[in-house]
Structure formats: structure tokens, C-alpha cells
Amino acid sequence: xxxxxxxxxxxxxxxxxxxxxxxxxxxxxxxxxxxxxxxxxxxxxxxxxxxxxxxxxxxxxxxxxxxxxxxxxxxxxxxxxxxxxxxxxxxxxxxxxxxxxxxxxxxxxxxxxxxxxxxxxxxxxxxxxxxxxxxxxxxxxxxxxxxxxxxxxxxxxxxxxxxx
Amino acid sequence: xxxxxxxxxxxxxxxxxxxxxxxxxxxxxxxxxxxxxxxxxxxxxxxxxxxxxxxxxxxxxxxxxxxxxxxxxxxxxxxxxxxxxxxxxxxxxxxxxxxxxxxxxxxxxxxxxxxxxxxxxxxxxxxxxxxxxxxxxxxxxxxxxxxxxxxxxxxxxxxxxxxxxxxxxxxxxxxxxxxxxxxxxxxxxxxxxxxxxxxxxxxxxxxxxxxxxxxxxxxxxxxxxxxxxxxxxxxxxxxxxxxxxxxxxxxxxxxxxxxxxxxxxxxxxxxxxxxxxxxxxxxxxxxxxxxxxxxxxxxxxxxxxxxxxxxxxxxxxxxxxxxxxxxxxxxxxxxxxxxxxxxxxxxxxxxxxxxxxxxxxxxxxxxxxxxxxxxxxxxxxxxxxxxxxxxxxxxx
Ligand SMILES: Cc1ncc(COP(=O)(O)O)c(C=O)c1O
Numbered sequence: 001x002x003x004x005x006x007x008x009x010x011x012x013x014x015x016x017x018x019x020x021x022x023x024x025x026x027x028x029x030x031x032x033x034x035x036x037x038x039x040x041x042x043x044x045x046x047x048x049x050x051x052x053x054x055x056x057x058x059x060x061x062x063x064x065x066x067x068x069x070x071x072x073x074x075x076x077x078x079x080x081x082x083x084x085x086x087x088x089x090x091x092x093x094x095x096x097x098x099x100x101x102x103x104x105x106x107x108x109x110x111x112x113x114x115x116x117x118x119x120x121x122x123x124x125x126x127x128x129x130x131x132x133x134x135x136x137x138x139x140x141x142x143x144x145x146x147x148x149x150x151x152x153x154x155x156x157x158x159x160x161x162x163x164x
Numbered sequence: 165x166x167x168x169x170x171x172x173x174x175x176x177x178x179x180x181x182x183x184x185x186x187x188x189x190x191x192x193x194x195x196x197x198x199x200x201x202x203x204x205x206x207x208x209x210x211x212x213x214x215x216x217x218x219x220x221x222x223x224x225x226x227x228x229x230x231x232x233x234x235x236x237x238x239x240x241x242x243x244x245x246x247x248x249x250x251x252x253x254x255x256x257x258x259x260x261x262x263x264x265x266x267x268x269x270x271x272x273x274x275x276x277x278x279x280x281x282x283x284x285x286x287x288x289x290x291x292x293x294x295x296x297x298x299x300x301x302x303x304x305x306x307x308x309x310x311x312x313x314x315x316x317x318x319x320x321x322x323x324x325x326x327x328x329x330x331x332x333x334x335x336x337x338x339x340x341x342x343x344x345x346x347x348x349x350x351x352x353x354x355x356x357x358x359x360x361x362x363x364x365x366x367x368x369x370x371x372x373x374x375x376x377x378x379x380x381x382x383x384x385x386x387x388x389x390x391x392x393x394x395x396x397x398x399x400x401x402x403x404x405x406x407x408x409x410x411x412x413x414x415x416x417x418x419x420x421x422x423x424x425x426x427x428x429x430x431x432x433x434x435x436x437x438x439x440x441x442x443x444x445x446x447x448x449x450x451x452x453x454x455x456x457x458x459x460x461x462x463x464x465x466x467x468x469x470x471x472x473x474x475x476x477x478x479x480x481x482x483x484x485x486x487x488x489x490x491x492x493x494x495x496x497x498x499x500x501x502x503x504x505x506x507x508x509x510x511x512x513x514x515x516x517x518x519x520x521x522x523x524x525x526x527x528x529x530x531x532x533x534x535x536x537x538x539x540x541x542x543x544x545x546x547x548x549x550x551x552x553x554x555x556x557x558x559x560x
Contacts, residue, residue, distance in 0.1 A: 008462070008465075008466075011462070012466065023470070023543075026469060026470050026473040026474070027466040027467070027469050027470045027539075028466065028469060029469040029473070029484075155212075157212075159206055159208060159210070160196065160206070161195055161196060161201050161203040161205060161206065161516060162191075162192050162195040162196065162203060162205035162206060162516055162518065163192075163205070163206055163207045163208055164188070164207050164294065164295040164296075164518075164522065
């Protein structure tokens with residue numbers, strides 16, 4: 001399979017993980033068995049890291065509140081930022097952990113059922129953790145775009161339905 | 165009272181009243197009058213113009229850029245175009261006098277034909293083709309000479325057929341590859357053979373490259389860039405298709421200075437200039453629009469494969485088009501003519517396709533299906549075609 005075909009498979013399923021295998025194969029004009037084998041291989045070697053569905057936060061009661069938390073840490077001698085980042089990522093409340101350049105080190109996304117629940121997590125779990133020198137919490141008010149999807153596109157402009 | 169009986173006879177110029185009323189107009193009106201049609205009948209991108217380009221246009225308006233431009237068009241746009249054409253099409257042009265900005269390829273084609281044709285001159289073009297070619301030639305007082313491209317020849321234009329159509333009145337050849345409606349493209353070899361004929365018979369070539377970027381396999385240089393062709397070729401192109409900018413109405417022509425100058429004479433008195441907002445948007449498209457264009461093209465590629473494979477699975481033979489955004493299946497297996505097929509399919513399944521008679525006189529065997537529409541619509545429309553064909557098969 002060519003490099004371009006492989007990239008096309010990945011970019012297509014990145015936008016729509018639920019596309020069925022036969023549609024995917026015919027869209028890319030490739031044999032279904034080859035597409036399947038490639039995807040299986042990518043799942044094994046973690047090129048495909050998982051499948052995720054974008055769902056309106058309000059639709060899931062336990063996860064309707066989200067906060068972005070920037071965290072400054074004192075890096076440890078041997079492991080740098082990795083150790084504390086891994087520790088943070090083990091909490092179920094934490095959905096994203098990334099190391100950043102700039103004024104702080106780690107950026108977390110934390111979800112919960114309520115403001116109170118998230119605040120509680122910060123106060124009891126995050127703030128007391130060894131090695132964290134500073135953190136700052138930003139509650140998310142409204143999301144307009146996520147993972148390339150426009151979340152509230154109301155442009156319903158229509159072209160003429162037939163033109164030469 | 166204003167009934168047409170009382171109007172003076174001969175009120176409409178003869179060559180205009182002689183133009184046949186496009187048969188497809190009635191069908192188009194029917195489609196437009198219906199709600200909830202799943203349409204494969206649209207000849208323009210379903211994407212809105214990429215945001216970066218729209219944003220530039222908006223900010224140009226905010227700054228009050230609402231004036232005329234020079235007749236030839238903004239020099240900075242002509243400079244960008246000439247750089248682009250050199251890289252993408254393989255030929256160098258001087259932005260000062262070998263490039264003119266027009267209102268779409270439509271105007272460029274009209275200007276070129278009016279600049280070239282003496283009444284009675286013959287213009288060779290190939291059918292099936294974009295609906296305007298024959299009429300525009302006639303409106304310029306030329307004689308259209310269609311050469312038919314056949315499915316058995318992959319809808320490519322065979323140089324020998326062109327040679328056979330040449331008379332001592334032949335002035336020019338109009339080419340459009342990738343082609344609307346067939347999606348076919350020419351090989352470099354065919355371009356070379358056509359170039360040799362143009363040189364042998366001293367013909368001008370007008371090449372409508374509007375779908376050039378939307379070529380899904382390898383892309384060869386333009387016929388304009390072949391040896392001996394620069395001085396006899398007008399390269400006509402625009403932003404409508406690849407950059408999804410149909411409504412901005414910007415196109416251009418590149419060619420030898422005398423031809424561009426002749427086009428300019430007509431343009432300055434009839435159009436004055438292309439809209440400035442579109443011209444500024446076009447500059448942005450060339451400077452920063454490539455990535456968005458490639459993303460749209462990748463989407464067309466997936467849809468092309470899907471629609472063509474589905475047609476073949478359904479039993480309607482369809483070749484894989486090399487470019488543009490049209491599939492051109494053969495519908496003979498339905499036992500219907502293309503117009504019957506289109507009408508029945510519209511009525512029974514609310515799926516709109518364009519019968520090929522819109523694009524050529526012998527288009528009874530094909531329909532044009534645009535895949536410039538969402539994958540979802542394409543899937544539903546093809547499900548409709550599948551049900552339709554199953555009923556046809558059950559009947560036969
Ligand atoms: C082959 C061809 N040429 C020209 C045009 C018109 O393009 P423009 O919008 O640049 O006038 C079209 C539009 O469908 C076309 O298919």
C-alpha cells in the first residue's frame with residue numbers, strides 16, 4: 001500500500017471513526033482486506049491510539065463541567081516532567097494532560113458533574129500534590145469548535161440544486 | 165396589453181433568436197421547483213470559499229476597497245497568477261501585458277472568441293462539453309464545429325478526428341480537459357499530437373483549464389507550454405472550481421500580448437474590470453489557499469471513488485474520471501434514454517442528475533452526476549439509483 005493511501009485511510013477515519021470498512025475501501029479505491037489489515041496493524045502499534053466520539057457535554061450528566069488547568073511543576077532530577085504528568089493522568093477526572101512551552105508546564109482538562117465537583121478535585125487532589133508549585137483554573141463556558149468540528153454551525157445557505 | 169403578436173418582427177437579432185433554447189432549462193426548472201431533492205446536478209463546489217479567503221475579502225470591504233481596478237485587473241493579482249501559472253502549467257507570462265483578469269473563465273472564453281473570429285470562421289471544440297461553448301462561438305459570429313469524443317476512447321480527443329474536421333475556415337480549437345461533463349483528461353502524448361496539428365494548420369488553441377487542479381492522477385503540463393505553442397495558445401483559467409469561488413466571478417487569460425491586447429479592447433468597453441473584491445480574494449487564494457484547496461480535492465477524491473464504484477456495482481457502467489468533479493455513467497442498462505432516466509429518477513426517487521443531452525446532441529446514453537456534494541447526499545442518492553434500477557430490472 002502506498003504512503004498516500006495509508007495517510008488517506010488515517011485522515012478519513014480520524015474524521016469519521018464509524019465509517020464502515022466497505023465504504024472506506026470503496027472511497028479510497030482499495031481492496032477491503034488491505035484496508036482492514038492496515039487498520040489492525042495501526043491499532044496494534046498504537047498509531048491509532050483509540051476511538052473517541054464528540055458528544056455535547058450537556059448530554060452526559062456526569063461530565064457537563066469542564067475546566068482547563070494550567071500547572072507549574074518542579075521537574076524532578078531523573079524523570080523531568082514525566083513522572084508528575086503520568087501521575088496526573090491516572091485520575092479519571094483528568095481527560096487530557098499535555099506538556100506545554102511558555103509560562104506554565106502542564107495543561108490539564110478536568111471534567112465533572114458540577115463546578116463543585118471539579119473544585120473539590122482541585123482542592124483535595126491536585127493542589128496538595130508534591131511538586132506542584134502553582135496552578136490556575138479556567139472553567140470552560142462554551143465550546144465552538146472541537147477536533148475540527150464546528151459545534152454550532154447555523155449557516156444554512158443553499159446553492160441552486162442544479163447548474164450546468 | 166403586451167402579447168408577443170403585437171411586437172415588431174425581427175426585434176431580436178437573428179443570430180440570437182437562432183440560438184436553440186436550451187432543452188435542459190425545462191428540466192432544471194422542474195428540479196428547482198421541487199423540495200428535498202437529493203441533487204447530483206450541481207456544477208459548483210459544495211464547499212463555501214475557504215475562510216481565510218473570505219476573511220481577506222471581508223477586510224478589504226471594511227477598508228473601503230470598492231472601486232474599479234485597472235482594466236487588465238490588479239497588477240499584484242496578475243503577478244501572482246503569472247508565478248502560479250509558471251509553476252503549475254509550465255509556461256512564463258509577463259504580468260504587464262500577457263495576462264488579463266476576467267469575470268470568470270466564462271468571460272475569458274467570450275473575449276477570446278470575439279477577439280479571434282471573423283464572421284464565418286470555424287471553431288473546433290469537442291462534445292460533450294460545457295454548455296456554453298457552441299452558443300458563445302455563435303454569438304461571436306463563428307461556426308461551431310463539434311468533434312465527438314467517445315466512451316470507447318475514454319472521452320479523450322483523438323488528434324486524427326480533429327485533423328479530419330479542419331477546413332480552410334478553421335481558426336481555432338477549444339479544449340477543456342479535465343472535462344465537464346466527462347471528467348476525462350488528455351495524456352501528454354495527446355497534447356503533443358494536438359499541438360503538432362495546431363502548428364501544422366496555423367490554428368489558435370484556447371485551453372479551458374478550469375478543472376486543472378482537480379486532477380486525481382498525475383498531471384502533465386498545459387498544451388500552452390509545449391514547444392511552438394506559446395504564441396498560439398490562450399490559457400484560460402479561474403478560481404471558481406479548485407478554490408470554491410464561483411460567486412466571486414474571477415478568471416483570467418494568459419497568452420501572447422497581441423491576443424491579450426485584443427481581448428482587453430473588448431473587456432474595457434464591455435466589462436471595464438472584474439470585481440475588485442473577487443480580485444483581492446483571488447490574491448489570497450494564490451498566496452495562502454493551497455492547503456484548503458488540497459483538502460477539498462482529497463474529499464472529492466474519496467467521493468469520486470465512492471460514486472463510480474457504486475454505479476458499477478449497481479450495473480451502470482461508469483469509467484473512473486481522471487479529473488473535475490463529475491461521474492458520467494452509461495445508463496443504457498436501464499433501457500431508458502438519459503432524459504427519460506433523469507425525469508423518472510427525479511419523480512420516483514427525488515434524485516436529480518443531468519441528462520447528457522445538455523452537453524451534446526447524442527447524449528442519450530449518459531447522465532452527469534456531480535460529486536460536488538456531501539458524501540451523505542451522494543450515498544443517499546446512490547441508494548435511490550439502486551432502488552430505481554432494481555425496479556427497472558424487475559420490469560425488464
Ligand atoms: C468547463 C467549464 N468552463 C467554464 C466554466 C465557468 O467558469 P467560471 O465560473 O470561471 O465562469 C465552467 C463552469 O461550470 C465549466 O465547467
